[in-house]
Amino acid sequence: MIMLGFGKLNMAVVGTGYMAGKMAETIRYVSEVRPYAVCSRSTDRAYEFARKYGFKKAYGSLQELLEDRKVDLVYIATPHSEHYEQVKMCIEYGRPVLCEKPFCLNAPMAEELLALAHEKNVFAAEAMWIRFLxxxxxxxxxxxxxxxxxxxxxxxxxxxxxxxxxxxxxxxxxxxxxxxxxxxxxxxxxxxxxxxxxxxxxxxxxxxxxxxxxxxxxxxxxxxxxxxxxxxxxxxxxxxxxxxxxxxxxxxxxxxxxxxxxxxxxxxxxxxxxxxxxQRTGYEYEVRACARAIRDKRIEVEEMDHEQIISILHMTDHIRSQLKVRFPQEMNEQELEAYHKFRAEHxxxxxxxxxxxxxxxxxxxxxxxxxxxxxxxxxxxxxxxxxxxxxxxxxxxxxxxxxxxxxxxx
Amino acid sequence: MIMLGFGKLNMAVVGTGYMAGKMAETIRYVSEVRPYAVCSRSTDRAYEFARKYGFKKAYGSLQELLEDRKVDLVYIATPHSEHYEQVKMCIEYGRPVLCEKPFCLNAPMAEELLALAHEKNVFAAEAMWIRFLxxxxxxxxxxxxxxxxxxxxxxxxxxxxxxxxxxxxxxxxxxxxxxxxxxxxxxxxxxxxxxxxxxxxxxxxxxxxxxxxxxxxxxxxxxxxxxxxxxxxxxxxxxxxxxxxxxxxxxxxxxxxxxxxxxxxxxxxxxxxxxxxxQRTGYEYEVRACARAIRDKRIEVEEMDHEQIISILHMTDHIRSQLKVRFPQEMNEQELEAYHKFRAEHxxxxxxxxxxxxxxxxxxxxxxxxxxxxxxxxxxxxxxxxxxxxxxxxxxxxxxxxxxxxxxxx
Structure with missing residues (x-):
């Protein structure tokens, strides 16, 4: 791929679990990016991850990582429940973000985040890798x-x-x-x-x-x-x-x-x-698509644009509504109380x-x-x-x- | 298989379509049965079928066929809509019957037929061949x-x-x-x-x-x-x-x-x-199971007994009821009128x-x-x-x- 003389993007990883490791392995095969920073609530785990995969920086919080102006692309690999807050922070800091699927728990959350991305003109994508294969x-x-x-x-x-x-x-x-x-x-x-x-x-x-x-x-x-x-x-x-x-x-x-x-x-x-x-890990395609979009000053990828992210979450919302599966993050106070009681009994x-x-x-x-x-x-x-x-x-x-x-x- | 000195069962086929032909091909591989009679509303087709597959008798109606006392097992391969009446006739004439799937259009029809089989002590089975493989x-x-x-x-x-x-x-x-x-x-x-x-x-x-x-x-x-x-x-x-x-x-x-x-x-x-x-055609197993049951004076086969025939039809009834798919045979006079009107318009x-x-x-x-x-x-x-x-x-x-x-x- 012709890089037009631009340098590599400094890639940061949020989380140190299985998918974070997979992405760290992937980065070495993608000429458009380099491993740069990692963060974890456990500073020890962040350091260990950075050492293992050759990342320059290890941070104990997402905020510290986002304050690092050299970060060009943030990849989020934390549990689903964290995505909304973390993507929001990335966008507010003006950092391009690639978030693991699901982009967040439901469509209204995604709509809010992607409206913010438009408003702030910040790149945001969901790592639904099969779209990029x-x-x-x-x-x-x-x-x-x-x-x-x-x-x-x-x-x-x-x-x-x-x-x-x-x-x-x-x-x-x-x-x-x-x-x-x-x-x-x-x-x-x-x-x-x-x-x-x-x-x-x-x-x-x-x-x-x-x-x-x-x-x-x-x-x-x-x-x-x-x-x-x-x-x-x-x-x-x-x-x-x-x-x-x-x-x-x-x-x-x-x-x-x-x-x-x-x-x-x-x-x-x-x-x-x-x-x-x-193929390498298979995740190289989504990373390259993000790098291309960021280079081209686009805030979304063609393979799965913002409309599609929201559309799929509308489907999962619709299905969960039929199945009566809801997350505590979606409950009002009364419902939350009942949920906590049920959980405690369990x-x-x-x-x-x-x-x-x-x-x-x-x-x-x-x-x-x-x-x-x-x-x-x-x-x-x-x-x-x-x-x-x-x-x-x-x-x-x-x-x-x-x-x-x-x-x-x- | 030990035949214990009994002779072959005389097998009759009702219908001359694709499945009737398949069964006629099958009979030659099953030592327990021999091709004997065929019937069709078209006497010409019955004769042609008999000649082609080596059946002794060709009849122009099911009644004629059932009046032939040498018939030991009747196989029905007509459209679903004919099964109920044809199986009923076989049982009433005391002739063992193997009917193509579905055994009839719905569970109440099957319950009635199988109760009659019990009453008259006549063998009846459904040719759901995968049960016999x-x-x-x-x-x-x-x-x-x-x-x-x-x-x-x-x-x-x-x-x-x-x-x-x-x-x-x-x-x-x-x-x-x-x-x-x-x-x-x-x-x-x-x-x-x-x-x-x-x-x-x-x-x-x-x-x-x-x-x-x-x-x-x-x-x-x-x-x-x-x-x-x-x-x-x-x-x-x-x-x-x-x-x-x-x-x-x-x-x-x-x-x-x-x-x-x-x-x-x-x-x-x-x-x-x-x-x-x-395997031969694959249908040999259902024919052998019928021959065994008839020899043993049983009125059903173990592979798919009467309860199972009814159970599956209860499922299809239940599904059709959800899908609102009904056959004219199941309609009252008013519904029939609407159906015929709809059909004519179509x-x-x-x-x-x-x-x-x-x-x-x-x-x-x-x-x-x-x-x-x-x-x-x-x-x-x-x-x-x-x-x-x-x-x-x-x-x-x-x-x-x-x-x-x-x-x-x-």
Whole structure:
């Protein structure tokens, strides 16, 4: 890429977790940026991260980092619940910002932040990496070629067993399967079928703290198309997406990091296939897109502009409203009180549970209904993330669904 | 198989279409039965079929066929709408009967027929062939082995472009995607997750005559599991089913005729795989199961007993009720009148459409919304089946969904 004589952008990372490390690895492969600063509430962790990945500066707070005028691009990799305040601070300090998905907890928050970005003329983007992968172009080109005829349906599934990872289970941190896993599928559907949605319907099962654990989402489009999305934070899926057309289908392996594309004809014969070309971590594309936009003095990227960020969050708001999944950050005083009471009761029942003899616990777990999912089933830790203690075995699993809302979400 | 000295069963086929031919091909591979008689409303077609497949007798009506006391097993391969009357006649004549799926249009009809089978002590079965395939045992065994941990979710998609085949489009013939295609997925889910369903939700798009064209079905089980099913009569799917567990997933290729099974671990590495052993047409297993049951003087098969036939039809009734898809056979006089009026208007608008200049038609089709699916898109004939003329281009595509019904379907 021609850099037109400009220097590299000084990149800063907020947070020191798994995704922060992934981004630090990525930066070394992107000629447009260099590792510059990192911040964490723990200064020790910030120093360790800086040393490990060759960052010049380590800060103990976001404010200190933002006061450093040499910072050219801030990447935020903290829990969902922190995004709103942190992005806001970046914009107020005039620092270009790339924030991990979801950009924030809901659409009104995103609308406020992006209006501020416009007002202050500061670059802001969401790190929804699949939007930036070059293979997305291959998928759309194959679709446009007409090889599968008229596309009529899309199915996609994404599931990981992260059902005991703390941030997934904690409403305070914006937990639940939708915002962490389902959001990829909504973005994929949006890339392929657009946003002219006439109806959304979602159905789910819940964690002990009433977050969405597994969900089935159906999008119907004005064109008559259907997208059907399966999301799970407790079960491992094949990560496949299929675009069904009148003459055949396009099969995409790994909807979370496109790996290959296969075209089947109406007799299910393979008639074309493409493999993704080599990539580094895959996050290099989003970083390059940000660097390009900042160089060009744009405040958004083409791959996922501000309107699209808001549009996807309107969908997640719509779905959460049907599923009755809300975060404490969205509650009024009365609701908050009820939430804290419910949470305290849950913790008490869990502690009582933990104190009971193991044999009794097993029996109770059995009585709760085949011992599936979050009802006390023992799952392994993944990626060394913090685990919550096993949920109270006696907690009943619920399920719910909602009707159509009258307005379109986008 | 030890035949214990009994002779072969004389098998009769009702209908001379695609499935009748498949069954005639199958009979030659099954030592327990022999081709004996065929009937069709067209005596010519019956004779031709008998000659082609080596059947001894050709009849011009079901009654004549049933009056032949040498008939040991009747296989029905006529449109869905005929099943109820034809199965009833078989039972009344005391002739064992294997009827193509769906066994009949709805659960009350099946309950009546199967009660009659009990009363008259006559064998009756539904030809839901995937229930009889030996590979189903391999799937259940793999699941029970615990290799994917606790199963939590199931997804399956089945779609073919048969959207201009007459019987699919005609309410009088019990058309629509659910009873012809979706029923396989309901049976698959039932085999894998059982029938302890707490909620069913379905959403669909419609054909010009208000039949379900594509649908998204979500089943939630009392255990907290979810099954998500995607059905289409206009789009080609990958026919894949995935059972997601806490430690990995089982991927099944071709949920309509199991071809292979692959187990992926939580890192998506392939850790086991099985291919289906060789088979003839695949229908030999259902025929053998019927022959065994008849020899043993049973009136149902273990693979799909009468309770299961009714249970699946309760599910399709429940789904159709949400989707507001009903057949004329289920309507009262007033509803029938409205239906015939609607149908006549549709035919008139279609004829007017056909008379309009081609260029205008194309423009109207475009105006109807991206020209997808049944809205005038030209699709090829499949399997030489009768095609309806293209649906009226101006007909708006609708979509709908229903809430949860209070009772469980099974």
């Amino acid at each position: 070059p293979f997305a172009g291959q998928i759309l080109e194959t679709l446009r070629s007409g090889i599968i005829g008229e596309p009529v349906m899309l199915t996609a599934g994404l599931g990981y067993n992260v059902g005991r990872v703390r941030r997934m289970l904690d409403p305070d941190l914006g937990g639940g399967a939708l915002l962490d896993i389902g959001i990829y599928l909504l973005n994929f559907a949006s890339m392929v079928f657009g946003d002219d949605i006439s109806r959304i319907n979602a159905h789910c099962t819940y964690t002990a703290l009433q977050l969405d654990e597994q969900e089935s989402i159906t999008l119907r489009y004005s064109s008559g198309r259907i997208a059907q999305l399966a999301v799970s934070m407790v079960g491992v899926s094949d990560r496949r997406a299929v675009i069904s057309g009148t003459k055949g289908c396009i099969v995409i392996e790994n909807v979370n990091n496109f790996e290959s594309l296969t075209v089947l004809d109406s007799d299910h014969n393979k008639i074309a296939s493409y493999k993704r070309p080599g 913790t008490a029942s869990r502690n009582k549970e933990t104190a009971a003899p193991a044999a009794d616990r097993a029996e109770e777990a059995g009585a709760a209904g085949e011992g599936t999912a979050s009802a006390g089933a023992d799952r392994p830790a993944e990626n060394g993330e913090t685990l919550l203690p096993a949920a109270a075995a006696g907690t009943e699993k619920g399920s719910a669904s909602g009707g159509d809302l009258p307005e379109e979400p986008a | 030996p590979f189903a045992g391999q799937i259940l065994e793999t699941l029970r082995s615990g290799i994917i941990g606790e199963p939590v979710m199931l997804t399956a998609g089945l779609g073919y472009n048969v959207g201009r085949v007459r019987r699919m489009l005609d309410p009088d013939l019990g058309g629509g995607a659910l009873l012809d295609i979706g029923i396989y997925l309901l049976n698959f889910a039932s085999m894998v997750f059982g029938d302890d369903i707490s909620r069913i939700n379905a959403h669909c798009t419609y054909t010009a005559l208000q039949l379900d064209e594509q649908e998204s079905i979500t089943l939630r089980y009392s255990s907290g599991r979810i099954a998500q099913l995607a059905v289409s009569m206009v789009g080609v799917s990958d026919r894949r089913a995935v059972i997601s567990g806490t430690k990995g997933c089982i991927v099944i290729e071709n949920v309509n005729n199991f071809e292979s099974l692959t187990v992926l671990d939580s890192d998506h590495n392939k850790i086991a795989s099985y291919k289906r052993p060789g 035919t008139a608008s279609r004829n007017k459409e056909t008379a309009a200049p081609a260029a205008d038609r194309a423009e109207e089709a475009g105006a109807a919304g991206e020209g997808t699916a049944s809205a005038g898109a030209d699709r090829p004939a499949e399997n030489g089946e009768t095609l309806l003329p293209a649906a009226a281009a101006g007909t708006e595509k609708g979509s709908a969904s229903g809430g949860d019904l209070p009772e469980e379907p099974a």
